[in-house]
Amino acid sequence: MSPHPRAEVLRYTAFSADPGGGNPAGVVLDASGLDDAAMLAVAAELGYSESAFLTAPDGRGGHTLRYFSPKAEVPFCGHATVAAAIALAERDGPGDLVFSTPAGQVPVTVVRDGDELRATLTSVEPHTEDITPDDLAEALAALDWPAAGLAPAPAPRIAYAGARHLVLAAATRERLADLSYDFARLETLMHRLALTTVQLVWRESGTVFHVRNPFPVGGVVEDPATGAAAAAFGAYAREAGLVPHDAVLTLHQGADMGRPGTLTVELRPGDPRIRVTGTGTRIG
Incomplete structure (x- = not known):
């Protein structure tokens, strides 16, 4: 109904x-x-x-x-x-x-790929910006992450490709898997910084990443697969020099929630926009 x-x-x-x-x-x-x-x-x-x-x-x-x-x-x-x-x-x-x-x-x-439909969206023009040391400290406190939980590089930044996301790189896969945060405290910070999600990222290889996205401002503890953040992450990875300007990245998200999904992020030389591809299906 x-x-x-x-x-x-x-x-x-x-x-x-x-x-x-x-x-x-x-x-x-x-x-x-x-x-x-x-x-x-x-x-x-x-x-x-x-x-x-x-x-x-x-x-x-x-x-x-x-x-x-x-x-x-x-x-x-x-x-x-x-x-x-x-x-x-x-x-x-x-x-x-x-x-x-x-x-x-x-x-x-949208194209048909065998029995599946696959959609590729092209983002609006992205950008990234710094986060202040005080705001970063508050984000880590709300997440209950020690400073050592962050990877030495790349630096935390706010990335935008249609919505704003704070990108934090986890030092280990275990740090990424252990997500238990102060919902109200993180929500307050996110409202102040006009963030849609916080994107937590661990790098498995040159082009493969695992991500999680707390989403308290939406009334949801965690988003299972976040295409807007994937697009923002593509811009972040390019600006940080993590990947070439013509890279294809694979983002794995949702496995820690029991809802695994795969997001493909494409960067093209000469085009600042980010392309995000995924399949989908009807529920019920």
Whole structure:
């Protein structure tokens, strides 16, 4: 039964072909009858980290796309973008889409790969910025991480590719696996810094990373697969010199939650934007 009488709410997972993996999202393909309060109510009732609401199809692959967590609207959400694109492709067939989001225009291409649909989003132009020593100390205190829990490099930074994320590199996989944090304290800091998630990263190899994303500002302890943060991380990794300008990165996320997913991040020379690719499937 739909959580709202005027909205058909679909449920998809993104960044996994398994309904039990990846990151679930609600998708409303026609939200034209919903106001902001109704969209927030749908997202809250579903309880997923974000839900996607589409309006104003233009007949040429263009739609307006908004995202709501259970607590608030967010400017951009990668996994809900992938979920929405795959839902449209199931209805209308694969192809090219353009989503007008609060963060800007986000092109998405959906292709069929065997039995799976695979979506690639292209981020808005990204950037990174410093975090002050005091704010970093507060983030580590809220996470209950000692300073030794951070890798010596790269340096913590705030990265943006549609939404803001604080990126912290963990010294070990064990440090990344041991996530138990002060929800209210981290939420307060994130509101002050206008962060969407904190992205915790451990590097397995030159192009393979494991990530986790606390998301208290969305009313969720942890996000299982975070496409917006993956795009931001691509910009962070490039600016920090971790990877070449033409790299393809693999991010593993959700395994520590029992919802494993895989995000592919592509950097292209001469194009500052980041491409994030993942599969997805309908739930139920």
